[in-house]
Amino acid sequence: MKLSEKKLYKKKQAIILSAVKIVNQKGYQGATMEEIAAELLMTKGSLYYYFKNKEDLIFQCHEMVLGQAIGELQDCFNEDISNEQRLRKMIAIHIRYAIEEKETFNMIIKPDQTFSKNQLSPILKKRNEYASWFDQVIQKGIAEGDFSIQEPKIARMLLLGSMNWIQQWYSPDGDKTIEELQALYADYLLKVVK
Amino acid sequence: MKLSEKKLYKKKQAIILSAVKIVNQKGYQGATMEEIAAELLMTKGSLYYYFKNKEDLIFQCHEMVLGQAIGELQDCFNEDISNEQRLRKMIAIHIRYAIEEKETFNMIIKPDQTFSKNQLSPILKKRNEYASWFDQVIQKGIAEGDFSIQEPKIARMLLLGSMNWIQQWYSPDGDKTIEELQALYADYLLKVVK
Amino acid sequence: MKLSEKKLYKKKQAIILSAVKIVNQKGYQGATMEEIAAELLMTKGSLYYYFKNKEDLIFQCHEMVLGQAIGELQDCFNEDISNEQRLRKMIAIHIRYAIEEKETFNMIIKPDQTFSKNQLSPILKKRNEYASWFDQVIQKGIAEGDFSIQEPKIARMLLLGSMNWIQQWYSPDGDKTIEELQALYADYLLKVVK
Amino acid sequence: MKLSEKKLYKKKQAIILSAVKIVNQKGYQGATMEEIAAELLMTKGSLYYYFKNKEDLIFQCHEMVLGQAIGELQDCFNEDISNEQRLRKMIAIHIRYAIEEKETFNMIIKPDQTFSKNQLSPILKKRNEYASWFDQVIQKGIAEGDFSIQEPKIARMLLLGSMNWIQQWYSPDGDKTIEELQALYADYLLKVVK
DNA sequence: GATGAATGAGGCTTCATTCAT
DNA sequence: TATGAATGAAGCCTCATTCAT
Structure with missing residues (x-):
């Protein structure tokens, strides 16, 4: 369990980093979930597995x-x-x-x-x-x-x-x-x- | 013609003022053409008579x-x-x-x-x-x-x-x-x- | 004004009728704004000119x-x-x-x-x-x-x-x-x- | 094998009961596989071991x-x-x-x-x-x-x-x-x- | 058997923009 | 000039479904 938790954490961290990057190129409104996901070669739907919504992601x-x-x-x-x-x-x-x-x-x-x-x-x-x-x-x-x-x-x-x-x-x-x-x-x- | 130009200018000025107000309450993305127009009792379609597009309006x-x-x-x-x-x-x-x-x-x-x-x-x-x-x-x-x-x-x-x-x-x-x-x-x- | 109001009313009525039809073939959840609009050869975006959202339309x-x-x-x-x-x-x-x-x-x-x-x-x-x-x-x-x-x-x-x-x-x-x-x-x- | 079949049957039965409960609180469209699974402390992926798809589950x-x-x-x-x-x-x-x-x-x-x-x-x-x-x-x-x-x-x-x-x-x-x-x-x- | 993770299609909604009148 | 109406692209979000492990 420790392992999978760590993996989850790593992934969340990676998404956050991607979001940070995009948000600050384009601003909050300009950053799209699509782009944040694309950065990580994911699809936007997947982000919602890790974060409740856009606001939650940005909050973190x-x-x-x-x-x-x-x-x-x-x-x-x-x-x-x-x-x-x-x-x-x-x-x-x-x-x-x-x-x-x-x-x-x-x-x-x-x-x-x-x-x-x-x-x-x-x-x-x-x-x-x-x-x-x-x-x-x-x-x-x-x-x-x-x-x-x-x-x-x-x-x-x-x-x-x-x-x-x-x-x-x-x-x-x-x-x-x-x-x-x-x-x-x-x-x-x-x-x-x- | 001088008169109508002056009128045009006044109107543009009024729109700009309205835009300034809205933009800075809500930010660029948050400000909608609708709201900028509503402030002046106009409809958003009319704004396009005075400005090419939103960016142009904000630019001015x-x-x-x-x-x-x-x-x-x-x-x-x-x-x-x-x-x-x-x-x-x-x-x-x-x-x-x-x-x-x-x-x-x-x-x-x-x-x-x-x-x-x-x-x-x-x-x-x-x-x-x-x-x-x-x-x-x-x-x-x-x-x-x-x-x-x-x-x-x-x-x-x-x-x-x-x-x-x-x-x-x-x-x-x-x-x-x-x-x-x-x-x-x-x-x-x-x-x-x- | 009377005329345009009447037109607005007629259009709303037409949309409502279309919605009624679709909703009751497919149920509330099954009915999509897209389909309701298509019935009238409109695009779904247009519906929002007449109704605040899906719930409002169905309500009416x-x-x-x-x-x-x-x-x-x-x-x-x-x-x-x-x-x-x-x-x-x-x-x-x-x-x-x-x-x-x-x-x-x-x-x-x-x-x-x-x-x-x-x-x-x-x-x-x-x-x-x-x-x-x-x-x-x-x-x-x-x-x-x-x-x-x-x-x-x-x-x-x-x-x-x-x-x-x-x-x-x-x-x-x-x-x-x-x-x-x-x-x-x-x-x-x-x-x-x- | 008889035993494992019985186990399978029991599990299916349990899922059906959960589904019945959820479906009728929320309706067919409102019931999600997630919620049906959660009721049984399972994950939605597991449901697909027992039922082909949502329709099949509801059918049963x-x-x-x-x-x-x-x-x-x-x-x-x-x-x-x-x-x-x-x-x-x-x-x-x-x-x-x-x-x-x-x-x-x-x-x-x-x-x-x-x-x-x-x-x-x-x-x-x-x-x-x-x-x-x-x-x-x-x-x-x-x-x-x-x-x-x-x-x-x-x-x-x-x-x-x-x-x-x-x-x-x-x-x-x-x-x-x-x-x-x-x-x-x-x-x-x-x-x-x- | 079970699950964590990912996917992708589809739905609702917003809004800048266009255009006939 | 002004507007009512329409459009369509784009964004957020949900969820059934899949699959490697």
Whole structure:
């Protein structure tokens, strides 16, 4: 049983990855079950063996990607480094996700046009959980005298917003590498909170 | 003939306004020709007298709103004030659009999911035109010794991105007014370029 | 406007008639929008111009047919004839509908498998209204000493049930004409209530 | 091998019972293989080991239930009681089936919407066999001077039809018990044939 | 014998678009 | 100019059926 469960999980994961890919090329409405299935050489009917409906599938995409990202932030938070270093690192993590997993991070942007009332609440919860790690770092930095900012919530939203936007213009062929961007954004955004 | 042309123009304008409203409540795909027409007590068939198709209508929405915003930035640029004051003012303008015309600014965010190849190019052109006013202010500030920033393009994108994000969380019922946000963002973002 | 309204009404009527026909050859689930449309040389998409969805269309089928039948019963009730004659006539009316409009009368049989909660209530109301005309005749007959039956409601249901069943076996090629059946059933059923 | 055959038979029987139950809650089209299987903690794939397809399964449901009912009628026919008593008893049997096995009796009502040409003929045959027991009682009653009716076939159909209809309105919470209905219907219907 | 998984046909519904009037 | 009406493509979803294991 363990085996078949694992297989089921793998397959679900594969579908989710396909969905993530398509959704973020075409958006939620533009992504069709047909295309998501075709990517995996399946037929759309099969998807319904694994997911209740399109919304459910997309919902699970969201849960997976955001869950992973939260895990990374958490690990980072527990490292034994200076607050400035920590925030720099978290900025780097976020930028990497925003660019490389652009695909799924987009779904987070307008969840209310995508999800029904039922699923909206856990999504918002996870979104807040993600953001809260940034809040905590900033708070810690303030408490320990490393940062100085009057409206930390607003500042956090400024930080995240500025990074989310990167995917709008970033191109792998551009003249800045991801690493350079991570460094530049860290420099600039640290000016904000210091 | 001049008169009938004016009438035509007025009508087109009215349709565009209706479209802007609907599109930004529901998104591009969610907005139907039916609803856009209903808002004006017309039937959807009539829209095709004024616009070639849905994409064309939405395209002109985009042109109008962005054109207006560009006009405001331009006026601001020509005012006789300090560079810092100028940038603060432009930040205020952008935030106001991002919130109050959230509706149309959204279309600008992901034009490639909305527009076909043909129309993409003038849109990107206008987008760049809009952004270039910010570039100019920053450049001017640097030239005149008011600002100091090493990668002004990146900084500009950081600025705009952080402001675009506001619409994701701003609510008129929230505990910050638009004016407060305009002031806070100006404060924080000036730290970046100074 | 009067004209176009009339046209709309006629078209709706035509669609309803087509639907009635198909539904009762194939049942509610068996009837497809495609087939209903094809009968009228339309495409299924067009049906949605006239009716909100399949349920709505079928609902209106029901309303029309049952409404007509109720009208006939009502007229019959107001005629100046003996109670026995009246009941005979109503039996004839019901049998005619059950056979010739078999198609729609069938939908009345299992409305709960066909209609959603919303539409169920007006349907049941109309069904009751129909039945109540039989109740009234029986009551009147009892009051005026023409009939004698202890459980008039049960008797009424026995009457209607026996007639509804006719459509299960009646065939125009059979050895009894509709008129003969009307007479025979009237004879037999009057034995019940007398 | 005898044993395994018996096991096979038992299993088939169990599936048929499950199918009967589901079919009559939801109708033929509404009953899914999935649900029929789930009732028995099986998966739908397994059903195809026992039955060729859905139609075949439903067909055998029909055969079983009607077969049982025929058995009961036959026994009743052979009892040594008066013709009136016999008919009363058969009426009671039919009403019980129509109410308690409403589930399967429904399938008998519209076999042509359910079964293909192939299976229709044995079904109609069994239906006729069932009805013929009522015919025989009536004939016997006429021959022995207990009943007097001119068109016995029509009368029989009137009888059965009136009783079949009971399931349309009968409710266990209603103000008549099954026993009361059996008595009332017997009283009323005997008036018809006497 | 049983099942997990896949399939594919078919149904309902939406909506941009067209066109005669 | 405007509209009523029709169209058809496309999308979501269901479900009977199949089959390798």
